[in-house]
Amino acid sequence: MTQPTINDVARIAGVSKKTVSRVINRSPLLSDATRTKVEQVIAEIGYVPNPQARALALKRNFLVALVHDGSDPQFALAAQEGMLAALHGSEYALVVRPFEAPADAAASLRLFLEQHRPAGVLLLPPLSENVAVAEMCRQIGVPHMRLAASAQTDAGNAFAANEREAAAGAVGYLIALGHRRIGFVAGPDLDAAAQERELGYLDAMADHDLDRGPALIAGGDFSFESGHAAGKLLLEVSPRPTAIFAASDAMAAGVLHAAREQGLTVPADVSIVGFGDTPLAEQLWPPLTTVRLPAGEMAAAAARRLVGPEQDDGPGTFATEFVARASTSPAPA
Amino acid sequence: MTQPTINDVARIAGVSKKTVSRVINRSPLLSDATRTKVEQVIAEIGYVPNPQARALALKRNFLVALVHDGSDPQFALAAQEGMLAALHGSEYALVVRPFEAPADAAASLRLFLEQHRPAGVLLLPPLSENVAVAEMCRQIGVPHMRLAASAQTDAGNAFAANEREAAAGAVGYLIALGHRRIGFVAGPDLDAAAQERELGYLDAMADHDLDRGPALIAGGDFSFESGHAAGKLLLEVSPRPTAIFAASDAMAAGVLHAAREQGLTVPADVSIVGFGDTPLAEQLWPPLTTVRLPAGEMAAAAARRLVGPEQDDGPGTFATEFVARASTSPAPA
DNA sequence: TTGTAAGCGTTATCAA
DNA sequence: TTGATAACGCTTACAA
Numbered sequence: 001m002t003q004p005t006i007n008d009v010a011r012i013a014g015v016s017k018k019t020v021s022r023v024i025n026r027s028p029l030l031s032d033a034t035r036t037k038v039e040q041v042i043a044e045i046g047y048v049p050n051p052q053a054r055a056l057a058l059k060r061n062f063l064v065a066l067v068h069d070g071s072d073p074q075f076a077l078a079a080q081e082g083m084l085a086a087l088h089g090s091e092y093a094l095v096v097r098p099f100e101a102p103a104d105a106a107a108s109l110r111l112f113l114e115q116h117r118p119a120g121v122l123l124l125p126p127l128s129e130n131v132a133v134a135e136m137c138r139q140i141g142v143p144h145m146r147l148a149a150s151a152q153t154d155a156g157n158a159f160a161a162n163e164r165e166a167a168a169g170a171v172g173y174l175i176a177l178g179h180r181r182i183g184f185v186a187g188p189d190l191d192a193a194a195q196e197r198e199l200g201y202l203d204a205m206a207d208h209d210l211d212r213g214p215a216l217i218a219g220g221d222f223s224f225e226s227g228h229a230a231g232k233l234l235l236e237v238s239p240r241p242t243a244i245f246a247a248s249d250a251m252a253a254g255v256l257h258a259a260r261e262q263g264l265t266v267p268a269d270v271s272i273v274g275f276g277d278t279p280l281a282e283q284l285w286p287p288l289t290t291v292r293l294p295a296g297e298m299a300a301a302a303a304r305r306l307v308g309p310e311q312d313d314g315p316g317t318f319a320t321e322f323v324a325r326a327s328t329s330p331a332p333a
Numbered sequence: 334m335t336q337p338t339i340n341d342v343a344r345i346a347g348v349s350k351k352t353v354s355r356v357i358n359r360s361p362l363l364s365d366a367t368r369t370k371v372e373q374v375i376a377e378i379g380y381v382p383n384p385q386a387r388a389l390a391l392k393r394n395f396l397v398a399l400v401h402d403g404s405d406p407q408f409a410l411a412a413q414e415g416m417l418a419a420l421h422g423s424e425y426a427l428v429v430r431p432f433e434a435p436a437d438a439a440a441s442l443r444l445f446l447e448q449h450r451p452a453g454v455l456l457l458p459p460l461s462e463n464v465a466v467a468e469m470c471r472q473i474g475v476p477h478m479r480l481a482a483s484a485q486t487d488a489g490n491a492f493a494a495n496e497r498e499a500a501a502g503a504v505g506y507l508i509a510l511g512h513r514r515i516g517f518v519a520g521p522d523l524d525a526a527a528q529e530r531e532l533g534y535l536d537a538m539a540d541h542d543l544d545r546g547p548a549l550i551a552g553g554d555f556s557f558e559s560g561h562a563a564g565k566l567l568l569e570v571s572p573r574p575t576a577i578f579a580a581s582d583a584m585a586a587g588v589l590h591a592a593r594e595q596g597l598t599v600p601a602d603v604s605i606v607g608f609g610d611t612p613l614a615e616q617l618w619p620p621l622t623t624v625r626l627p628a629g630e631m632a633a634a635a636a637r638r639l640v641g642p643e644q645d646d647g648p649g650t651f652a653t654e655f656v657a658r659a660s661t662s663p664a665p666a
Numbered sequence: 667t668t669g670t671a672a673g674c675g676t677t678a679t680c681a682a
Numbered sequence: 683t684t685g686a687t688a689a690c691g692c693t694t695a696c697a698a
Contacts, residue, residue, distance in 0.1 A: 003447075003473075005691055016669045021693060029667060048447040052388040053691035056674050061385060062449070063428070077410060084431060093428045093449050095396070098417060114336075114381040116395070116426050140336075224616050253616045260618050283557050283586045285593050285618060338675055349685045354677060362683060386675030389690050 004047045013041040024049055061117050062092050064306055066299075067109060068124035070098045071188055072222045072248065074278040075295050079124055079147065082296030086303035092119065094303075099127065106132040113142050120306030122299060125149055128158070129192040145302035147295070149193035151317045159298040159316050163193055163275075166291045166320035167200025167245070168207075170273050173289075173322060174243045175208050178331035179271060183216045183234040183241035185227055185251045194222070197247040197275055216241060220251045227254025235262055235270065242270060242331045249274035249281045252288055256327070267329035277323055286326035294318045337380045346374040357382055394450050395425050397639055399632075400442060401457035403431045404521055405555045405581065407611040408628050412457055412480065415629030419636035425452065427636075432460065439465040446475050453639030455632060458482055461491070462525040478635035480628070482526035484650045492631040492649050496526055496608075499624045499653035500533025500578070501540075503606050506622075506655060507576045508541050511664035512604060515543065516567040516574035517550045518560055518584045527555070530580040530608055549574060553584045560587025568595055568603065575603060575664045582607035582614045585621055589660070600662035610656055619659035627651045 006024075010017040015038060022030055023038040041047075055061045066083055068076045076098075083094055097112055099105060105127060113121065120143040127133055128146035137144040148160035174182050184201045187194025198217075205212040215237050218230035227246055231254055234241055246252035252274030259266050266272055266286060274281055277292035298318050339357075343350040348371060355363050356371040374380075388394045399416055401409045409431075416427055430445055432438060438460060446454065453476040460466055461479035470477040481493040507515050517534045520527025531550075538545040548570050551563035560579055564587055567574055579585035585607030592599050599605055599619060607614055610625035631651050 007691080017692080018669060018694090019667090022668085025693085031667060034667080048444075050389070050691050051448055051450060052385050052394060053674090054693080055385040056383070056389050056676085057691080057693040059674070063426075065426075073410070077406070080429065084429070091448060093398075093430065093445070095426045095428045096413065096417070097426065111381075112426070115424060116384055224612070250616070257616075257618060279557070280613065280616065283583070283590075283613065284616070285590060340675080350675090351677080351685060352683090355684085358677085364683060367683080383675050386690090387677080389692085390675080390677040392690070 003050070004045045006047070006049070008045060009038065009041050009047050012045065013038045061119055063095050063116060063118040064092050064303060065095050065097055065113070065116070065118040065121040066124070067097045067099065067112075067121055067127060069105075069127055070100065071126070071191065072124075072193075072276075074250065074280065075276060075293070076124060078278070078293075078295035079122070079299035082299035083122065083303040085296070086300035087307065090307060092307050105130055106136045109133055110136050110140060113137070113140060118142065120144065120303075122147065122302045122306065125193040126188070126191040143306055145306055147298050147302065149196040156316075159302055159318060161293055161298070161318045161320045163196040163293070163320070164200040164203065166293075166322070167197040167247075167275065168204040169200075169320075169322055170275070170289075170291050171201050171204035171245055172207075173324070174245065174271060174273060174328065175204060175210070177243075177271065177328065179243040180210055180331070181216065181239060181241040181243075182210065183218070183237075183244040184212075185218050185220045185230040185234070185244065185246040185255060187247040187251075188221045189219070191222075194247050201245055220247070220254075222248040222250060224250045224254045227251025228257050229254070231255030231258030232261075235259060235264065240270070243273070243328070244270060245273045245275075247275050249276045249278045249288060249290055252290070252327075253280060253284055256284060256288075267327050269332065271328040271331075273328060277321075281323070282325065284327070289325045289328040290323050292321040292323050294320065336383070337378045338383070339380070341378060342371065342374050342380050345378065346371045394452055396428050396449060396451040397425050397636060398428050398430055398446070398449070398451040398454040399457070400430045400432065400445075400454055400460060402438075402460055403433060404459070404524065405457075405526075405609075407583065407613065408609060408626070409457060411611070411626075411628035412455070412632035415632035416455065416636040418629070419633035420640070423640060425640050438463055439469045442466055443469050443473060446470070446473060451475065453477065453636075455480065455635045455639065458526040459521070459524040476639055478639055480631050480635065482529040489649075492635055492651060494626055494631070494651045494653045496529040496626070496653070497533040497536065499626075499655070500530040500580075500608065501537040502533075502653075502655055503608070503622075503624050504534050504537035504578055505540075506657070507578065507604060507606060507661065508537060508543070510576075510604065510661065512576040513543055513664065514572060514574040514576075515549065516570075516577040517545075518553045518563040518567070518577065518579040518588060519550060520580040520584075521554045522552070524555075527580050534578055553580070553587075555581040555583060557583045557587045560584025561590050562587070564588030564591030565594075568592060568597065573603070576606070576661070577603060578606045578608075580608050582609045582611045582621060582623055585623070585660075586613060586617055589617060589621075600660050602665065604661040604664075606661060610654075614656070615658070617660070622658045622661040623656050625654040625656050627653070
């Protein structure tokens, strides 16, 4: 029971295949009679155009790709959901492609893009900041959009939130609560988003002339485990920080564990702030104060621009939102 | 700068395109000299076969689809990661397709499959239990694999874990700890996996002649919020259950919240057990006792079978693993 | 408003 | 071991 083709439709309807093609593509120059007849036959035999043949003739594929390096799974998941929502109801499908080795990123991504030739690709940080990758996309002619951590790099193909400002705001909130010794758990070294968040922390601390020495900063990689280790480190320092800001929610959860293991109460002994507002944030106890990153919305806008006409989706910058929950409280006296 | 085609390679190498095609497809009947020469030209001009043309000629696409209804995002994510791992290094790409409305599931899934014609599709529960969907896949000739909650329905195209037994084991653990009043938070009514887990709970309770009346069972939908609501309900009942088993980790997190809101200590006042062993389980405090579901491994095996030769991947049943963590303790005296 | 012919880039057939 | 030619199913000229 093989699929009917355009030829079957043409033969049965008694028209040429080009006419059928016109019906499929909603060409305006068609008599109603012909169109109706053809549509009837199409419905009758359950004809669906072959996408491969279409893609070959049109020289374009109905695939959009999401590419990331897996360093922030929840961010990637949010982006994926945003793209799926934007693509919903369209004829485009989403293909997901994580990369483990950002070393030869451009080369392996190129292989993938040439093998599948998606109509467009969305790059997540830190891949989205990789110049070689962007250049490669341009070379092979695959339209690409990027999700970035700051509006600085806007080359017209990026959507971004001002993560630096958002991070500074979160730290400012802690300072307003009376905290003076505030620790920071950083993300991956080479990740632009992680860097922006760290800059925001440093900004806020500098603004208030607070100590931001190395004893207050611990490195992580966005993962829970790394946050756990960093939290242990920071909470051993004396005097102990009264608050810790982590560059991701997962790391904040790790800090929470470290605090609990040392018998500390959150937020009475130490306040904790995350970044991202992933589902985890409100599922922790106490619910995590954090910064909402509109990953889904940005990814949706990017997907629309990739598949849609050359419209303007408005400004390339999205607003973050500070979300105060129960993991923060005034500094202990 | 348009992509070079097989014709360019053939012309430059001074052979026919069929010969180039043979090189690409590693045909054994080729002189080494010819092969080497063609390979050299391919590398030189950076030729990559056009996948659409290939798909058209071969009548098969290098796409594998993952289809689910979004009811258990973490399970879906684990499955997705498993498939990606299995597909890694192959020429297949993964396309992800969630469905919100399981009502016309077969119809909309059919549209998707006909539009993109993946080489295979993996169905997650509860879609994987939908007979109409399976029948439709057969009709349109798209190979499909299913992830199921029990080995019962094995039609040769399913991988499953014995979730009923696993759930019974988890409840048995609570009983062994001395718990007698054990509540249950159920998953979506029509989800076979949710049903299996409930049956497991009932099995274990019946085995020990324990009360399993309606006051001990609350409905949920796998989500954190539903678990929260169910937890509230169950913990208000008097006498209060000393332990609660939730059919998903996210719901268990919700129960944890409900307990905390009522001033209860976990596990001293009430033990909590989840299901799935998602990343959330170990990030909660106290770390959640749960059952590990090998979603990733099952999905990987399914992906391999979809794209690979007709090999046998061994038995269709995967082992679960009980993971005792700190959210459970002996029943209060 | 419709049809004919050519082509998209690959693989299959069958002969050389 | 190789190559000419015809598919694969659709779209875009260009005619009619």
